[in-house]
Amino acid sequence: MAFTKKVTLKSSDGELFIIDRAVALQSRTIQYVLEDTNPVDAIIPVPAVDARTLSKVLEYCKKHLIDLNTDFEDYSKWDKDFVDAEVWMLYDLIMAADYLHIPPLIDLICDKIASMFKGQTPDKIREIFNIDNDFSKEEEEDFKKKSGWAFK
């Protein structure tokens, strides 16, 4: 074959991942790199993603490549377990999926994060996601005054 079937990715912390080309092609970012340069046996750096996150992202890409024929139910259960992760991991994953441009993974994590927001108060959301409240007392009162219906 003219193309090499393996691709090597290098994470931000220098770890190397040798994966099937088809797996890597699920990332549009990598797809563009491969189309542009077609690096034979070259290492593609992924400077925005660390090894821990990259291995998890690749796990997703592999699963979704292999299991194209599995029925929907199997698939959704695997996805559900995949995003059943700590919130910091969800952050790393969504940022990686965004950088690598893997739309189905972005959708999956957005679904997960949205489900965590449902029915929660701003205080509870700040607690779960460890976010500082940077609104002033006046601004907070203004929300309650204007859209108090949503906070009760």
Place this chain on the structure above:
Amino acid sequence: MMPALKVRNPERKNVEESHMDEIETRPWSDLPQDLIVSIMERLYVADRVRLRAVCKGWHLQPNRGIKAIDKLPWTMEYKWRNPKSMSFWSVCKLYEPLHHNRRLSYMVEKDRIRGRKNFANAEVRASRYSWVLFYKDDCWEGKFFFFNPFTKEVIFLPILESPVSEFATFSLAPTSPDCFVFVPYLRNCNKISINIYSHADKTWKTHDLVANDHPLGTLKAVGYMEGTFYCHFCSFQLAAFNIADQEVSLVMTTCPALDHLDDSLFYYLSRSYLLECDGDLLLVYLLESFLCWHQLYVLKLDWSRNEWVRVSRLGGRAMFLGETSFCVSAGGETEIIANRIYYHHDGVPEFQTLDLCSFDEYDSQGHDYLTWEKEKKGEAGNAKIYGCCRKSLKTIWIQPP
């Protein structure tokens, strides 16, 4: 397929290993805006409002064009305290349609002492984009104002010196400078005055239109579609006001589907609604009869022939009729209520469901109209996404933001 081969880089530092044990935090408040938008697009209005109140990074402007997940209209129940009456409170409540067995209600305001005195006796004229246009007839002076129950904003328009305006509608949210308010007034059977308020100019302008050929007849319904306001008269003439040209025009339309009906029906027993859906101008006639059933006609304007043709299927769309009316396009959430018409009007304190799917059945029996009955209790439970409302309060359909 070969499993991926993981090669450990010997230069990897131990510092990072030890880092893993700590409680990890991430700068969630700096999440890229397009990701926040995709998350918000998965949430209903109340969740979105709360999410915007979490931190400044997530406080996206409401007009950022986040797609609405709530395609279905909500209902708003209200009563404004009349200072002269014995009722001691003003109330305004919003109801979400049922999503996955949860139907939530939100109290916008309930005031036992002050109430909204200046809202008392105001009547709803139209609603779009979560804004409600009210009209209040105060000592022969017409007062129009906008109220948004989701944000509690109120916008009063300058006084319109015109007799009682039974019909009015508007084009865009009144926060937009391109918002126009349309108030037609039938002076006599041949002459109509069209009052147009431009939110940019903050003034009312009046355009007169004289029908030379045929009398106009009663004004039955007003509507707005793609830059043009429409008035439907029982003579089936259609007056149009184009915002860009600032011109009024009049066309004679025909409607063979209704030709067999007695004229008096139109004068006394019918209600009509002019709606826009997916680029079609729809006219709905609801004829109340003394018998236990009603007749309903859904008509679509064929622009090439100026003819109203009967629509036999809603094509998955859903219609909401009442003092404010909406037509919701097909797909997604609307599937559970597809092809149904929800009807609510003063004096009819229940939502009634019409199922146009049965149209062909009626048609094959030789009927040339669609009859409908109130949906039986317990039947088609999935269509019951709107509950009953209280008789003491007014109820209207409202689009969530």
